[in-house]
Amino acid sequence: QKAEWAKLVNEQTTTKDGMHVELAANIGTPKDLEGVINNGAEGIGLYRTEFLYMGRTELPSEEEQFEAYKEVVERMEGKPVVIRTLDIGGDKELPYLDLPKEMNPFLGFRAIRLCLEEKDIFRTQLRALLRASAFGNLKIMFPMIATLDEFRQAKAMLLEEKDKLVADGVTVSEAIEIGMMVEIPSTAVAADLFAKEVDFFSIGTNDLIQYTMAADRMNERVSYLYQPYHPAILRLVKMVVDAAHAEGKWAGMCGEMAGDEVAIPLLLGLGLDEFSMSATSILPARNQLLALSKEELASFSAEMLNLDTADEVEKQVRETFMK
Ligand code: PEP
Ligand code: MG
Numbered sequence: 001q002k003a004e005w006a007k008l009v010n011e012q013t014t015t016k017d018g019m020h021v022e023l024a025a026n027i028g029t030p031k032d033l034e035g036v037i038n039n040g041a042e043g044i045g046l047y048r049t050e051f052l053y054m055g056r057t058e059l060p061s062e063e064e065q066f067e068a069y070k071e072v073v074e075r076m077e078g079k080p081v082v083i084r085t086l087d088i089g090g091d092k093e094l095p096y097l098d099l100p101k102e103m104n105p106f107l108g109f110r111a112i113r114l115c116l117e118e119k120d121i122f123r124t125q126l127r128a129l130l131r132a133s134a135f136g137n138l139k140i141m142f143p144m145i146a147t148l149d150e151f152r153q154a155k156a157m158l159l160e161e162k163d164k165l166v167a168d169g170v171t172v173s174e175a176i177e178i179g180m181m182v183e184i185p186s187t188a189v190a191a192d193l194f195a196k197e198v199d200f201f202s203i204g205t206n207d208l209i210q211y212t213m214a215a216d217r218m219n220e221r222v223s224y225l226y227q228p229y230h231p232a233i234l235r236l237v238k239m240v241v242d243a244a245h246a247e248g249k250w251a252g253m254c255g256e257m258a259g260d261e262v263a264i265p266l267l268l269g270l271g272l273d274e275f276s277m278s279a280t281s282i283l284p285a286r287n288q289l290l291a292l293s294k295e296e297l298a299s300f301s302a303e304m305l306n307l308d309t310a311d312e313v314e315k316q317v318r319e320t321f322m323k
Pocket of ligand 2: 183204206207
């Protein structure tokens with residue numbers, strides 16, 4: 001099976017009915033690039049930049065960040081690279097920031113909420129990203145957006161930093177797409193409002209499922225509620241994809257669900273444009289997608305939204321596609 005998959009390294013991901021979807025990889029550091037390239041990713045769908053900030057005693061400098069972002073876009077040779085701005089807090093702590101302990105860190109001061117307040121930290125990262133954009137196909141995405149106002153503030157700060165750099169004679173790409181993670185239910189439910197202002201969505205199911213089901217993603221006792229195939233989750237995915245397409249934008253997914261063999265037929269049927277996953281999942285996912293028809297799956301997925309439980313959805317997918 002491994003040998004079969006290896007033949008697909010340089011192939012495009014085209015479904016049985018001739019539709020192209022993008023299979024991208026999630027990375028945490030430039031060191032992950034080798035696996036990404038060896039496994040034939042068509043891009044990077046999520047670069048989790050928080051690892052640049054973790055395991056050390058002070059913030060990374062603009063220069064250090066610039067070097068890391070530049071290395072990633074250069075080595076991807078023009079393929080799309082979605083870089084997520086700092087997503088700290090919740091399960092990811094930064095001891096040197098000395099943030100007060102919170103009762104509910106997953107519902108607290110984290111990610112974009114922190115960046116909009118700690119403006120120096122955020123602007124330093126934005127400048128590093130803008131400078132790196134000149135070296136490849138870099139896209140920027142903001143994590144944990146809950147309201148349109150947050151997206152607008154983050155985007156405004158990005159554009160301000162861009163204008164300053166350009167005024168100083170620094171080369172910045174004119175083609176940077178600016179998108180957001182959909183991982184808070186408010187943004188999925190109101191995706192039509194966000195779709196008018198973003199360039200793309202990337203659905204973060206790890207958090208979206210946790211927040212939709214009100215079940216801590218780290219807590220074993222409630223892990224039975226962590227149900228990617230629940231019709232509630234599938235309906236949210238549909239809302240996001242439909243809202244994006246209505247505005248001519250694209251919608252991807254960078255949560256674990258995107259690389260899951262049961263979820264893949266459902267997501268293809270719902271019209272997802274980009275699937276971003278760990279590098280080792282790419283070739284099996286490509287192999288699976290080559291044999292699926294997007295058009296046939298559209299009606300199948302629509303039916304799945306009306307089943308009663310996640311178990312029923314899973315059973316249907318397995319019986320229909322995995323025998
Ligand atoms: C997600 O929430 O699905 C996601 C991709 O981000 P992280 O796992 O880093 O929270
Ligand atoms: Mg997340």
